[in-house]
Amino acid sequence: MVSGLRPPTQLSANPKGATSAITKPSGLPLPSTRPLVAAATTTTTTTTAATVSNAHAGVKRKQPSPDVDLPQPERVKRRAGGSNGHAPVALQSRPATSKLSAARGAGITATRAPHGAGQRRGIIAKAAAVPSARGAGIARGGLSARPISTITANRARASGVLARGAAPPKPTAAAKDAAERKPAPAAKLDENGNPDCGTDGEDGSDDAANSSDEEPPPVLKKCQSWDTKTKLENLQAINGYLARKQKHTAKKKAGLARLLEEEQSRSRELDSQRKSLEDQILANKGTIRKLNTEIDEIRAEGRRRQQQHEEEIDDLKRQHRRRVEDLQDQIADLERRNSKLSEDLRQTEKDLGDERQQVRHLDGTVKKLTTELAELEDTYRTLKTQFEHLEGTLARRNDQIAQQKATIEARDKEIASLRLQLHKEEMVRRSLHNTIQELKGNIRVFCRIRPLLADELADKDKLPIKLPECDDENEVELWQQSESATGKMSSKVYPFKFDQVFGPDSTQDEVFDEVSQLIQSALDGYPVCIFAYGQTGSGKTFTMEGSDKNEGIIPRAVRQIYETTERLKEKGWEYTLEGQFVEIYNETIQDLLVVAGGQDTTVTANSGGGGGGDNSKKKLEIHRDKSGRTYIKNVTTTRVDSTDAVNRLLAQAAKNRTVAATLCNDRSSRSHSVFTLRISGVNVITSESCAGQLNLIDLAGSERLSQSGAQGERLRETQAINKSLACLGDVIFAVGNGDKHVPYRNSKLTHLLQDSLGGGNSKTLMFVCISPSPTSAQESLCSLRFATKVNSCHIGTAKRQSS
Ligand SMILES: Nc1ncnc2c1ncn2[C@@H]1O[C@H](COP(=O)(O)OP(=O)(O)OP(=O)(O)O)[C@@H](O)[C@H]1O
Incomplete structure (x- = not known):
């Protein structure tokens, strides 16, 4: 019977369900969380709450952080709610707790003591009106205080059923974690098979507190090893106690089964939501990949454009340098031209001065020439008159020249004749000269x-x-x-x-x-x-x-x-x-x-x-x-x-x-x-x-x-x-x-x-x-x-x- 019961740790170890319920964004509906939380609330003491929290924390450690897929505002909201993220859920679950309190023991009252006084008073009143050995039994049994797997294991060890008949259920990570933290003191037996009745530690004080609301475990008689009768009486007491506890557990199991169905329904709903979210996440991932592709393309385009811009900048720099060099050359050329033009200007001014002086001189010359021209015109007129006169004279002279040419021709003939005569005279001279020489x-x-x-x-x-x-x-x-x-x-x-x-x-x-x-x-x-x-x-x-x-x-x-x-x-x-x-x-x-x-x-x-x-x-x-x-x-x-x-x-x-x-x-x-x-x-x-x-x-x-x-x-x-x-x-x-x-x-x-x-x-x-x-x-x-x-x-x- 015990092995057929699904341990709470398995429930709590359902990371998907627990995590979904707890880490649900505030925007999501949480109606189905109440039974689970209420059950947990009714069966847990302060230690149990801590255990659940720890178990939950253990689940969280093994699951990827839900914060990864949450939008930023939700993550901030969760962090602002508390270090463990339970606070909002716990607050919402209080009304449910009050509804279940009628069937649960006064042990809950003790566990709620740390909360506000008003709350505590209300709960205590309800618990007192409905005393329940079942609730006390659960609290007494420490099912919530200890991991069920540990209890089951201890029980099996004590009874020798689990140890030999069936393989113990594989502890979940949360159960392991809980087992490592705190073993259940109530389930301890001595080496003789007697329950451990030691008074050390907190368990002893807790048991003492729970004993007022729940059925206390039977008081076993001390016996020797050979006192089988006493041992049998003790075992019968224990058996009776366990039978009562089993009934209580059966009722609790039925409740838990309902809760389980609700939770499963809720889980399915959450699965559909999860699938929807996964689809959405996939869609988002596709979008993200698309966006990443676009971002990569944009970055590549950016790099290409940046490279292009750098090349353009380099080109522009080179063009700028060339332009600067061209401008410098043009400046130097212009300076040379300016220098040459200045020199030309000075020379031109000098020439202009000379020209002006020449112009002044020429003006004087022009005036003088004008005067001379007037005089020359007078002279021209005079000469023209003389020329006309001379033309007449020239005509007369031409006549004279013609006459003189005729005379010259006659003279040439005469000269020729005279030359001949001169030659004859030369000969005569020579003859006379010779005669003189002879006379000498x-x-x-x-x-x-x-x-x-x-x-x-x-x-x-x-x-x-x-x-x-x-x-x-x-x-x-x-x-x-x-x-x-x-x-x-x-x-x-x-x-x-x-x-x-x-x-x-x-x-x-x-x-x-x-x-x-x-x-x-x-x-x-x-x-x-x-x-x-x-x-x-x-x-x-x-x-x-x-x-x-x-x-x-x-x-x-x-x-x-x-x-x-x-x-x-x-x-x-x-x-x-x-x-x-x-x-x-x-x-x-x-x-x-x-x-x-x-x-x-x-x-x-x-x-x-x-x-x-x-x-x-x-x-x-x-x-x-x-x-x-x-x-x-x-x-x-x-x-x-x-x-x-x-x-x-x-x-x-x-x-x-x-x-x-x-x-x-x-x-x-x-x-x-x-x-x-x-x-x-x-x-x-x-x-x-x-x-x-x-x-x-x-x-x-x-x-x-x-x-x-x-x-x-x-x-x-x-x-x-x-x-x-x-x-x-x-x-x-x-x-x-x-x-x-x-x-x-x-x-x-x-x-x-x-x-x-x-x-x-x-x-x-x-x-x-x-x-x-x-x-x-x-x-x-x-x-x-x-x-x-x-x-x-x-x-x-x-x-x-x-x-
Ligand atoms: N008429 C003269 N006026 C000035 N000096 C003269 C004249 N005749 C001769 N002499 C000078 O007298 C010198 C002798 O003259 P020259 O040599 O002509 O003589 P010569 O008869 O030719 O002598 P030789 O037979 O030795 O040649 C020279 O120094 C010459 O210059």
Whole structure:
């Protein structure tokens, strides 16, 4: 019977039902909670209530917290109701308690003592009116105070029924919990099977309190182990007690069955509600999942948008930076432009200032020009009038020009006629010039007396040479002192008369003026020979070559001929000038135009119709060509086609003479130098031609061997010079005498000058140079006598030569 009863702990251990009833939200109906609570209220003491609470707490610990599915306001409400959550339920259950109190014992009164006094008084009154051994029995039995499973187990142990007949019911978690907390003291038996009658603990005091309302347990007699009778009596007492308790329990069971049905109905209702709530929860969970999905999507969208926004922000930042950089560049560019514009502005302002100043200046100029314009307009009108007048004049002048053109044409014809006449007159002039030269004599002698040199000034008062004070400038006197055997001093005067006499003060220009006429004859096609004769140091080289600042006859003659040929080009004459320069030393011909180590490009070698090349080592020999003209084979000939060519020719000759002078002391004084200029002219108008030749000769100094005292090489030099000079005299005298044989070949000099000295067809001029020094008086006398003898010769009429 006991095993068929469902223990209260199982009921209370129904977590779903108990928890649902207790944790029901306040909004839910709780009509069915009353029987259960009322039953619990009627059968529990303070300890029982605590046990139920603890059992409930144990259930709560094993069940998921209902708070999880509750809305927040409900959870707050529950927490505000009390620590165990029972308070609201207990308050609602009080009316029910009062209804059940009629069938329940006064033990309840004792358990309700802690509540308010008013409540307690009401309950006590009802309990007192309906005394019930059943209620007392339950309280006495401690069914509520102890877990039923524990009681049942103790009872079974005592009776030995449960221990052996059936497996004890599996204790619920709440029952275990209750059993662990407080074992039921009333159900204890001693080791002899007697109930434990100890008075220790609370149970003893509780039993004592319950005993006043419920049937007390039977008092057992003490007995020995062998006193079976007493034991039987005790067991019968207990049995009777248990039978009464069983009846009470049966009634209670029926009530509990009803309560159970109600509770089950309530449970089903709650199950339906629970299912509804679960459905709702499921729906809510679906909604929550949907919402979570949406939240996730929203979060993903949020993250995506946030990322997008961050990217957009980054883009915007980059754009901003680029924009800032662009703006900075633009600012820098604008600043540069501003600076440049400022500079331009300053320059423009400056230019504007200048322009304004120019404008002001131009305004003044405009005003001035306006005035001038007015004046010019007046002038224009005047000029226009004049122009009109001049147009008339111009017309008249044009007529005059036409007339003058006709006149000019007539004049041109006249000029042509005059040119022809001029040419004829030129020819007449040449003829007359030649006649004059002939009248002067084809061989003439000029005497030139040099001034005293620095070392001769001491003898200036004893000069033997005197120029007469009469008007005749062609005479010269030589005074010579002599001492007789008696010691008487006497002076003898030797007068000489020449074609021209140049005193010490005469200049190179004056000398050349007298020579230039003869040089012109060479251009006219006559062979001309000018040579200087005299003792050493008498001034021969000075007269023929001169110095850089006092040019002599040779450079002046060449330049005159070149310049004259240039002027004669307008008369149709085209000339070719070729020069050569040689010296005769000890009867040997030396080329003074040869270039050492090569040949100047302006120089050609005269080989008598061929040859050329380096002439420095070739032997120069005198030959006659087929036309009978004398030439030197292998000699260097230079074309003189410019003044520079003239200068180069003379410089080269001077250079070679300097080298020769270094090799042989004072050689220039011991040799004859002969400059020859060949002149070939053709008149392209008249087809006339001419071939003149100019020989300019600086003879070696004449010396008397008796006075010079020369010996050795110097003696041989002097002998060679005297021989050649003697030969020159012999030739001149032979020509003058008209001898059939003229000894030209007795010396190189006369042989070379054969064309200029022979045949009476040449024009010869001899300069006799005289030193005024007293020590040179005897030599001067000899030279003057030789010159006089030459001057006395008549070598016939010169003939003009044509090529
Ligand atoms: N007319 C003159 N006026 C000034 N000085 C002159 C004149 N004639 C000659 N002399 C000077 O007299 C010196 C001798 O003259 P130059 O050398 O011409 O004589 P030379 O007869 O040529 O002698 P050599 O036979 O030795 O060559 C030179 O110093 C020269 O400058």
